[in-house]
Amino acid sequence: MGLTVRRILKSALVYACLTMGAAVVVVPLFWMVSTSLKGPDALFSYPPEWIPRPPMWRNYIDAWKILPFGRFLFNTIFITALAVTAELITTSLVAYGFARFDFRGRDVLFVILLATMMLPGVVTLIPSFLIWRRLGLVDTFDPLVLGAWFAWGPAYIFMMRQFFLTIPKSIEEAAIMDGANVVQIYWHIMLPMIRPALLAIAVLSFQGNWNNLQAPLIYLNTMEKYPMVLGLKFFEATLSKEAPMWNYMMAMSVLMALPIVGLFFAAQKYFIEGINIGATKG
């Protein structure tokens, strides 16, 4: 008897704590959406207005028109699509090489790869900028997408290699016996098997490219070439000089976050898998 009471009390406590935590998580998110639907007078009303009446859906259209946000969105999609595609192709090939082929210097090279994960990006930033400048490609999208062909993102290679290692070798050995070459094995046998890892990395890489601020900030000068993040930065810098229009800024923040949040809900499994593949070897 006493035991059941204790159990009920314990689970009530657990749910109470979880709900409190959830409130801390949700209230700011709710506030973000709520602010984006408010008129300028309602922004600072006291007591705070949680559900704006009436909701000003126009904010989204008005803010969208202040700067070329349609263009910003297109730029973001363009950059992200090219970078993610190239990244997926090259990181999976490199990981396949590290996981399945025996060659002299492999382990040393892999340790170097792991070491580059620790290298802060800012150390190589200035010389990389100088290379692109020498090539005359500053203020183009090239520096943001071409590097992806060089399998950037050592963490992705590492994750993918770990995944390759879980696939039994006997599967390929049968194909080798049948005289299949590396390209055929990769394409027909490995690619279907590594799909979960590919998707996990696609999701993480999408998120990384979508949110990346530093590279566009350094390489792009023309406003029409900005991706969403930089557009948001410019919006913030021009609008918030005198009176910050928080309703507009929150509206555009919501728009920028929406595709990522949508992707998260659609591919949640892969998001979580991606994080855990990275962590299990720790």
Place this chain on the structure above:
Amino acid sequence: MAEWHAEWYLSTLSHWLLVGAAMIGLMLATYAVLRRLKVRREAAAGYALILPWLLGFLIWNAYPFAYSLYLAFTEYDVLQPPKWVGLENFKYMFFEDPRFWPSVKLTVLYAFISVPLGMAGALATAVLLAQDVKAVGFWRTLYYLPSVLPAAATALLWRWMFASKGLINTLLSPIYRLLDMEPLMWFADERLVLPSFVIMSFWGIFGANTVILLAALKNVPKELLEAATVDGAGPWTRFFKITLPMISPSLLYVMIMGIIGALQNFTAPLFITTPSGAGTFLNVYIYQQGFTQYKMGYASAIAWFLMVLILILTLLVLRWSEAWVYYEVEVRQKRR
């Protein structure tokens, strides 16, 4: 509507296709050449496959790495060729620059306060979620949500919440009245910049860590916990003597990744204006010196300082962790 400028996109697209095709061509060529040189089939294929990374490493890591070390000893404004100045940059950095040490202090304190706090929050949440909670997926999704948001959106949101008449101060106003104090100014108050950043990061990051730690908790062998219960260990003893040591590798991973990330904080501080640059993290400072002041030599010197700082702090954490992660290995060995 302004001009569409299709050529911007077409030129990048054509370059992208070209580089991609060239990369695949190079890989095939490497294989062919190595085979001609009588290298084993397997080795030749291996070298060919890792070629993109190897080239990337040489062009985008090794060379820039060395070149930025050289730049750190020069004065370089991009227009004139770099001028060798010896240790001048470092002398200025350590002894004269009034903005350098405050930036280091902010960055390091931020990392060493926000990461343990975030870990504690994540661990507490993960422990709660591991208690046979119904609809774990729902809670996990909810807690993970803030870490999906773009850092830029998170930063703007918190700037707005921390505004002088923002939500936080509105909610706190009864307390202010009770204590008869002035409302806190958060990001606008030099002394509160650090705590404000810590609070913001706590909200943004602990979800991702929760997912990792929850997975680790699920992997703690049940029989070990049951055996301890039979031996009369209470819940706290079980947690501190078994669960915590068993998940210590994951804790270490979360801690190291967190510290490395926090020391490189960039996007959020760029979106948050603070009085007299009190919120200038090192990474932002490097960007400002290099790309708004065009002091590329000095910026490289600070970048190298940041790298060495990350290296030293990571090694210190690793060294310190031997005290608590080693114990886990011992437990495992006893089990075998």
